[in-house]
Each structure stands twice: as C-alpha cells, then as structure tokens.
Amino acid sequence: MTTAPTRPARGRRRAPSRIERAAGRAAALQRPRVVLALLLLLALTCVMLLDGYLRAEVGGDQRVRTGASAGDVPDDVLNGGPILTFRGGEATTLSVPDKTIALTFDDGPDPTWTPQILEVLAEYDVPATFFVVGSMVSRYPGIVQDLVEQGNEVGVHTFTHVDLSYQSDARVTREITQTQLALAGAAGITTTLFRAPYSSETDAIDNYSWPVYQRLGEEGYTSVFVDTDSDDWKTPGVAKIVEWATPEDGEGASVLMHDAGGDRSQTVTALARYIEKMQAEGYTFTTVSGAMREAQAEEAEQAGASGAAVPPGASGTAMLQAAHRAATGTTLYEGKALVAAVAVAEWTVPALSAGLVVVGVAVMGRFGMMVVLARRHHRQRNRRRFSWGPPVTRPVTVIVPAYNEKECIANTLQSLARSTHPIEIIVVDDGSTDGTAQLARDTAADLGMLNVRVVRQENAGKPAALNNGVRNAAHDIVVMMDGDTVFEPDTVRQLVQPFADPGVGAVAGNAKVGNRDTVIGAWQHIEYVMGFNLDRRMYDLLRCMPTIPGAIGAFRREAVLGVGGMSEDTLAEDTDITIAMHRAGWRVVYQEHARAWTEAPGSLKQLWSQRYRWSYGTMQALWKHRKSLTDKGPSGRFGRVGMPLVVVFQIVTPVFAPLIDVFTAYSMIFIDFKAALLAWLAVLGVQLVCAAYAFRLDREKYRYLLMMPLQQLAYRQMMYLVLIHSCVTALTGGRLRWQKLKRTGEVGTPAGSAG
Template sequence: MTTTTPPRRRRRAPSKIERARGKAAALQKPRVILALLLLLALTSVMLLDGYLRAEVGGDQRVRSGASSSDVPDDVLEGGPILSFRGGQAVTQSVPDKTIALTFDDGPNPTWTPEILKVLEKYDVPATFFLVGSMVSRYPDIVDDMVDQGHEIGIHTFTHVDLSYQSDARITREIEQTQLALAGAAGITTTLFRAPYSSEMDAIDNYSWPVYQKLGEEGYTSVFIDTDSDDWKKPGVSKIIKWATPEDGEGASVLMHDAGGDRSQTVKALGTYIEKMRAKGYTFTTISGAMEESSEQQGQQQGQQAAGGASAGQQPAAPAQQSGGQSGGQSGGQSGEQSSGQNSTSALQAAHRTATGTTLYEGKALVAAVWVAERVVPALSAGLVVVGVAVIGRFGMMLVLARRHYRKRNKRRFSWGPPVTRPVTVIVPAYNEKECIANTLESLAKSTHSIEIIVVDDGSSDGTSEIARAAADSLGLTNVRVIRQENAGKPAALNNGVRNASHDIVVMMDGDTVFEPDTVRQLVQPFADPGVGAVAGNAKVGNRNTMIGAWQHIEYVMGFNLDRRMYDLLRCMPTIPGAIGAFRRDAVLQVGGMSEDTLAEDTDITIAMHREGWRVVYQEHARAWTEAPGSLKQLWSQRYRWSYGTMQALWKHRKSLTDKGPSGRFGRVGMPLVVIFQIVTPVCAPLIDVFTAYAMIFVDFKASLLAWLAVLGVQLVCAGYAFKLDKEKYRYLLMLPLQQLAYRQMMYLVLIHSCVTALTGGRLRWQKLKRTGEVGTPAGAS
C-alpha cells in the first residue's frame, strides 16, 4: 500500500467548494417554498374550478313528506313573496293580470343570451335567480342583464339544498354569491330563491329556519305560483300552457335559463309573452310586483280608514307590509304607474351598489375564476399528453427490456475474448469513515485483478487513516490513498484517473460494496473495442426500512427496465456513480469528469456518446449501496440528481444537431430523457391532482377504478423488473403506498429542481450521512 498526501497544515481555510456548498444551502429554503407555493397554486386552481362546477340539475324537491307544523298557516297559504320585518313573516302576492317572470339556475353561456334577446325584443323585464358559481364563470352575461334592466336574485353559490346545511354553510353560500355579483356587475341584491323550492305550501320544518335566518338578515325569499316545468322539456305548447296563470290571476312564473338544454324554453318564450299580453297581462320584476302590491294595500287601507271615519269608528290597524314599504307612503298614489316604471323604481330597492371591500373581493373572485377557467382546460390537455406518454413508456420498456434480456442471456452471446487484464478501481471519498472499510473489504474479495485508488477529498473525519488501517488489516498491497484539498467529486475522480496504472478504470462511491464477481462482470464488455463505458447494476442494501423499500422498487424498475431499454436503443444516458467502468483514454479524450454540472456521471456519459463511443449496460455486475435513510437526505440527493441531469442536458443541447453515429444520442436519447425524466415527471402530478379532482367533484367510483388501473400497469412493470433481476416479490406490497407518498415527494423534488434551474441557482456535491450498515449480502456470488 502506498500513500500520497499533501503537507499538513494547522488550519485550512474553507475551500471554494465548501463556501459554495454553504451558500447553496442558504438558498434552498426559499426555492423549496417557491416549489411548494407552485403546487399549492395548482391545487387551489383545481379546487376552485371543481367548486365552481358543482352540478346544477332539474328544479325538483330532494325530500318529501316533511312536517310543516312549525310554519305559520298564513305563510303556507300566502303569496309567493316572503319577507320579514321586526321578526314577523309577511307574504305578498303578485297583483292580478301581472306576471313576474323569473328564471333559475343561470347564467348559461348558450341559453341565457338567447333568452335575453327575446326579452329585449319584447321589452319585458324579468328576475333572474343566479347561481354564484355560474356568475363567477360568466360575469359578462350578468353585467348585460343588469344593463338591460333585469333584476337579479340569489340562488346560492353551488345550488345546494340549504335545508340540510349548517348556519356557516348557509352564510357562505349567500356571501360568496354576493361577492360574485359584486365582481361581475358591481351590485348586491336582497332577493333570494332557494334551490329545489316551489310553492309556499311546500315550506316545511327543515327549510323554515333557513327563510327565517335570511329574512332577519334583510333578504326577501321568492317562491312561485306557476311552474312551467320547462326543465322536463315537455314541448313548447305545454311549457306555454303550464306557465299560464288561471282566471286572470297574477303569478310568479318559473322558467330556467340553465341546467340543461333550454332550446324549448327559448322557443316558447316569445309566443308566451305575446299570448299573455293578448290576455291583458303586464310583465314586471319581483320588486315591481312587491311595489304594486304595496300600493294596492295602501289604497285599501285608505278606503277602510275613510269608511271608518265617516261611521264614527277608529281607523283599522295597518295591514302587514313587506320590504319596508309603508302603506301610508304608497296609499296616496294613484296606482296608475306603468309596470316599466314600477320595475325601474323597484330595482333601486332590490339592488345595492357594491363598494369597498365587497367590490374588490368580488373582482378578485372573478379574476381567480377567470384564471381557473383557462388553466384547468390547459391542464386537462396536458393530462392527456402525459397519460399517453406514461402508458407509451411502460409499453416500450416492457417490450425492449424483454428483447434485451433474451439477447444478453443467450448461451452463445459473448462480448468477445474474456477481459482478464488488471483494472484500476477509483474510490472518491469525502467523510466516509462509516463505509470506507466495508468498501475495501468487498474489493479485497474481487475475483478480478485490481488496483485500488482511494482519493480522499479533504475529509475531516479520518477517512484516509481508516482506509490505510483497513488495507493493512486486510493485507492489501494494491491500495493507494491519495489525499487532496476539498475540490469536489469530479476533481477526486479526475485525480484518480490521472494516477491510474491501467487502461480500464472502474469508478464506485465510497459507501458502496461490490460482490466478488462484480469487477470481472463489469469489464467484460470492453472486449468490444467500440465500447467506451459500462453501466453496472446498483442495488439498495438497506431495503428493510420503508424508505429503503421504496427506493429498492425504484432502483429495480429504473435499472432493469429503463437501462435495458436505453441500452438496446444505444443511447444510455447515465453511468451510475455507484458502479461504472471506463476506458481511461476515452475519459481523457472527453476532458475527464466535468465540474460544470452536478451530474458528472450523466455529463461524461453524454460526452462519450458524442465522441462516438458506445455505452452499454451490464446487468450481472452488481453493486450494493446505502440509500438515504431519511426523507431530508433523500430530498437532498434526488434534488442534486434531477438538477444535475437538467444541467447536463442543457450543456449538451447541441447534440440534437450532431451528425453520424455520434449523433445517435441527440436524435434518440436526448428526446427520450427530456420527455421521460423531466417533462413527464413534472406533469405527472396532474394525474394525481385530476384523480383527486374527479373523486371529489365528478365520479368517485370511476375515478378510483381508473387510478387502480394505472397502479395495476405499474405493478405489472415492477413485477417484470423484479423477475428479470430475480428479486423477492414481497417488496411490491409497498408499491401502492409508494405511489401515494414517495412519488409525491419525487414530484416536489423535480419541481424544486426546475425552479432552481429557472432562477439560475447553483449547487455543489453534497455529502449524505451514512451508517455503514450495507455490506456484501450473504450468498452473493
């Protein structure tokens, strides 16, 4: 054993690498937060869109047979307009020969504009009871309604039956709709109609407290006298017939401008207006009907007072009033105002101008919905692309991995004459006191002749002393320990290559152990003079923990399917740092291990492709490595890997235009790596987000079955990979949980890496905490 070491120094100033590492660590927290904020924003947009798309259906009762014993009889038998003054319920009817035309469930981008055209043609005002979620999605339509003089009422935000909801939910449904109206048209309203409501006699003990609560808050609840039942789509003639009041009575007539196909309603509306006018009817809004009713009540009170005074009697008590209209105020009027005048003045009472916080919050809501309405369809399109890419990748991996296995395991397959000449094994080490002895012990059992070079990259934990002691105790005379100032892993590897005595160099990590036959298997492909580098098969040694088991599944699938596929396509993107072999001349030809990126292994692999060297995968050469033991360390490792891969791809972007055999990686490998290792994984969270979205807002059962189907495809792929590598299938029991937890973390890591790349961040080689628990497994060949 020989040792090369620089002169000792009492104190050593922090190196550039160490200073850069400290700065990088200080920059990570903001970028993690930014990555999490991006994911939160995506989730928020999805939740908002799902909430807005609460399904609106036919206007029908969702319960029957409920008791109404708590509801006053005069309310059950009263008119369709219910208000509260001083806690007392007051009802009003629509005056005779008057129709308050009302529409529910809108606005709808198809049918509401058509209905507005008909109403404008006949100069008919109407009252629209709008769903808040639809208002926020189609604010321009609501603005047009108000400009045309129509009246607006609240129909809740999500078209939910408020009878079963808590007070907080009721308040939220109303307030959110008011905000939507403020953002869309700059107004709020005092009119309310409950979803699934009908005539007054349908009020029961479940719904009565809702009307009481809203009445105390100043809302007027509106019911119906006449239902067109247009949502049943019975035909134009029946819609007109069912919407016609009996015997000249006034009516609050219900139609719909949303909630389904409303073409029959549009066709019936013009004919219905003409027919009613021919019968002497006038049209007004709900507020107009309330004002006209109040005038009539005032006139009756005046007549009763005059009659009582002439008979020497006291005036009768004032009749109950609604909406704050005073009988004294209206009784002196002639009552001869037109319905248009009534509805115009009544709008002043029903609508309020939104100001202050309400106005700005409403505009913010409408703006957020505008974003959601455009982002979600784009994400949906992205989901289709991602889904096709993922399924295509699985299919391609299975087909090509099978072909690779059959080709490499034929009895007559051979790389050429056996490679028996000695090789150099380079072990870069930075603070590897827990593992370096195990690494050297495994190399001492090698069945192939090797030279070992341990490059201590400025360790402060005695790594070099432990390496020397281990070599002495093992009786190794072929070990050299070279110490250098801390300069990073690429520099350590380059130092080892410069000092190597043989033309083939094997590179491994200081926390990795080889099986006795690993080096021999790894160097056999060099019998082919066109092979410049060989990737080995890295295995997770500490797989008995949950995190280790998840990584074990990932390694087996990644190495046994991905690398087989890339090998067969002759565009291997990465030689793993844990186990790889190179022709020394090829490494020097491409300039050695580059310090330009964090993924020096990917960087040099692509560089060798571009120089015309062939890079292959040797599945029989196995190395056992210690995977990170905590989520924090795992995040750090995968962050460096993913970010380094992006750096390497960007550095070699000109490979896309390389010509000839050396351009194969640019033509085939580069697109595959970008699609499968960056674009698809970054977009893959869409699958989970949309699955959750569909489970909550669309169809839980169908969405769950779809998710299980995707999981089944992944399980098939994983099972085949385990079969090829002769692994125990019991670890696959962890796959569902891996998909729910581990994969989400990998998404965040990749998003974090993308944010770092976009913001121009820099990272350096990071040291993970090791335990030294991984040794050569029992029974290894």
C-alpha cells in the same frame, strides 16, 4: 500498499473557494425553494377544489327530508302571495297584481340557453328576474353583466344550489355571501332578492325552511316563491309549457321557468309564444321589484294612503334600485378576485386534464417500450453465442472517492479484496475529517492487500477526487465506485468484458439497494429495479444511455481524458461525462450481470438531498449539452434520441405524474368515485406488471412489490416536490458542493447473487 504524498498541513484558515461560496449562496436559497414548491402544489390543489366546488358536486344537492310539518309557519304566510318580506320585523306576503306577470328564471346563467332567452326578452321588450347560482355566475360573469345591462333583475339562488333548509347557519351565510361576491365581481352589484332551491309555493314552507326565511328576512332579503310553475324542466313540449305557465282567470302570477340545468330548447321556443299569448290577453310583464311596487301601491290606495301608483309594466333604473345595489369597497374587490380565481380554475383544470391525458398516454407508451426493449435486451445479452469479443483479462484500476466514509470504507475494500479480476485500488480521500484515509490503510494492511493506494487531497468535491484517481491510474480501464458501495466477487470481471469491443468507451453496471428492508430502502429498491435498470436496457439498445451510475461504472482512461475528465460544471458529473462520451463518438452500454450494492438514504431528509442533487444535476447536464441536438453523424445519436427521451421522461412527465394522484382524488370527490378509483387501480396494475417483469429479469423477490401502492401515493409526491425544487433552482441559479449523505455501513459484503 503505498501512500501518495499529502499536501502541507494548513497552518491558517484558508479563504473559501469559488465553489464553496456558490454552495453557500445556493444553500441559503434552499428553504425558499422548498416553500415555493409546496406553495405550487397547494395552489394546484386549491384550484382543483375551487373548480369542484363551482360545479356543485359536493354538499347535499338535493332535499334530504320530506313531509315536514309547518306548525311554526304563520297561516298568513302559508296562504299568502309569492313575495315574502319582513317589513318592520313582521312577515308579510305580497301577491302579483292582476293581469301582471313577474317572469322568473332559475338555475342560470348558462352559456347556451341564457343568451337565447335574453334575445327573446329583448325582442319583445320584456324584463325578467333571474335567480342565479353563484357558482355559475363566477364561471360566466359576462352573461350576468349583459343580463343586468339589458334591464333585467337578478336574485340569489345560493352558490351551489344546495337545500338550505338542512344546513348550518355558517353554510347558509357562506352560500349567500359567496353569491353576492360573484355578482359584485361579475356586474358590480348586489341584490336583496332570494329564492331557495327546491322551493315552490308558499304553502310548501315547513318548519325546517321557515327559520332560514326568517333569518334572511331580518337581514333585508325578500324571498320569492311561485304562483305558476311551467314545469319546463320536465321538457313536456312547447304547448304544455305555455299552458302550465298561464295564470287562471286573469290573475297575476310569479311564473317560474329555467334557463339552465339541462336542455332548455323547449323553454326558449315556448317563451316567445307565451309572451305573445299573454300580451294578447292584456297582460303586462314586470320584474319582481316592479310587482312589489305595484302591489304596495295598490295596498296604499286601498288603505287610503297617499302617493302615486307605479304604472303597470313599468321598468327601468328607478325600479331596479329596489333590488340592486352597487357593490362598493371590499365587496367589489373580493368579488372581482373571486371571478378572477374562477377564471384561472376554469382554464387550469381543463388544461391540466388534457395535459395529464397526454402524460398518461406517454407514460403508458414508455412502459410498453421499456418492456419490449428490455425483453429484447435480456434475450440478446443472455444468448449462449453472445460475446463482446476476446475475454478482457488485463488488470484494471478501481477508483474509490471517499469523503468521511469511515462507516463504509472497510466493507468496500473487503468486497474488492474478493475480486476475481486483477485490480489495483486507488482510494482518493477528499479531505475527510473522520479518519477515513487511515481506516482504509489499516483495512488494506489487515487484509494483506498490496494493491491499494490511498491518495489524500484537500476537500474539492467528487469530480476532483475522481480526476485525481484517473491521473494516478496505472491501467487503461478504470472502474469508478462510491465509497459506500460494495461489489460482488465477479462484478469487476463482468463489468469490463464489453471493452473487448474497441468502440465501447464506458459501461454502466447494475446498482442494487442493499438496505432494502426499510420503507425508504424498499421504495428505492423498486425504483432501481423497475426504473433505472429497465431504462438502461432500453437506452442500451437505442444507443443513447444517459447516465453511468456513480456507484458502478467503467471507462476507458483515454476516453475520460479525451473529454476533459469529470467536470465540476454540474452536480451530476456521471450524467455529464456520459453525454460527453456519446458526443465524442464512444459507445456506452449496460452490463446487467455486474452488480454493486449501495446504501439508500436512511431518512426522508437524506433522500430529498440525494434526489435534489440528481434531478438538478441532470437538468444542468442536459442544458450544458443542449447543442447535442444539432450534432451530426453517429455522435449525434444522443441528441436526436436520448436528449428528447430524457427531457420528456425524466423531467417533464415526473413533474406531472404525481398530479395524476391529485387529479384522481379530485375525480373521486367531485365526479365519479368508482370510475376514478378503477382508473387509478388500472394504471397501478400496469405499473405492477412492468415492475414484476423487471423483478423477474433481475431475479429479485416479488414481496417488495407490496410496497408499490404506498410508493405511488407518497414517494411520487416527494419526487414531484424535489423536481419543482430543482426547476426553481435552475431558474434562480446557484450550485451545491458534493453533498455527503449520512451512512450507517449496514450494507456488508454481498453474496455472489442478487436476492
């Protein structure tokens, strides 16, 4: 064992390097980036919840009790007219004057039927009152604006079309207030008219609904019921709708029709015939406010009061002022904000749905391609006649970069001591402060390893440590491994055999998670076996391997030096040099039988740090080598095939994949619970099948797959946030130094086989 000369001891504190200064700036930006990632996920969740709420899929959309008594309701109300007010705090009903029709429409606005109904009303110069659902108003504000500008009236029909009779006071307030805000944002008005969903004539008021009308009456609302119901929602035919909407014996009536809630083509056709018929019989049409003014004028005349009566059928601004009020102040701005938020939701959720369909198809296609190519790769490389060429038996150099690896370095050297292939070992101590270098020397001495050299350097990062090792290597093949990794006895021999092919410049080994009995370890074990190794088999056959893992990889020394060594330009020096070797014309392959055992992070914080470095470093490497897209010839294969695959499947789809879970939850709550659950289970089943096949290829135990459903629910969400964090970092700039993960040294020297 020899020791390379060390640099002179530092007698004074040195100034921070450029990399360290950049690292400090990047570290200072991490917390805002994490917050931004969380806020983005929260915003998308809120958009989905808002969209579901607007579609009125949640919260009692039908009456939950029937046959309630009406003992608390005054007889005058039960037997009174369809217009209920609380003038002076006392319940009072008004009837529509004779030969007068207060035409009302419920459940709109609807983008298909409401405009057609407005066309009919405009053709006959007839006003109407539309009791609108707030969620529909916020989705189609332009229709409401047209409706009001045409001279029609609007009233509140709740925000989600819920039966208010059995709701809490807070829910009642919310339903009314939100509808008023929607009207303010859509047309700049509020209204004093109200019609409860599922209401009919006043004799249907019961002890559950009466307190709601009392409360709203005290707040200044006029509740509007019906005298004559067209029952157009039953689609009985045009003739029946006209017949059922006709009052008896010249009486006035509040007539109910619908402009939403289903196919309203019969209503549109019947409306024109109905207007013509009623006008021919001498009826005039007015709004609810117009009917109220006429009724009040008649009452005044009958009581001998003074004042002029409003002419029947009158309409216009003066009359509309009785129900409509201009929205001002915070109500107006909150209403506009609501409409804007709904517009975002209306665009985002469908776009997200379409995007997730594309992502889902792409992910399923990738799974299929991975399985097919992995099977082909396994059969090809495990054939008896398969050979890379003459066996590689010459010695190689194993480089072990180490920074504060006292917990693991002894296990690493012990595993290398059992190597069946001749090796020299270079431990590059990157400015460790925990005695790693001395421990490495002591371990080598204890084991009688004369082939170990310890090279010390000031802390400069992993790429610099690896380059130092390459410069000091005595052999033309170098194996690179992490200081927390252990090799099986046959690992090095298996790893270097592909170099029998003179076109091979680098070989990726099979990284295994050693501490897989923890939750995080089990998650990473599944990911390593299913994702990384299936991926590498696929990329190997496609000749566009994107990454030689830092835990286990082998290189031709001349190839490493030819591309400038390990670069410090990115956090993913392994991905960086792999792409560089592709572009230099070297072939990069995967050797599944060369296994290395590494220690997974022991906490979520450590896992976040690791994956952040990986994902951000990958983005940096892809951006650095973006010109590979235009490379020509064999060296351009990575740009033509590998670059698009990595961008799509390691950056784009992972960002959207976790949203599938969020969208599944949305579908379960707002759309169809059973169908959404079955779809999610089907996707999980496909993933389990792929994972099981990957485990079979690697001869792993299937029991770890029991953790996969939880991994899909929790692990993917964390990876989503990590990727968002990385994307934000990429946009804002900044770098991080070689981050040291806390190790326990629990991954010992492995047995000769996986398992």
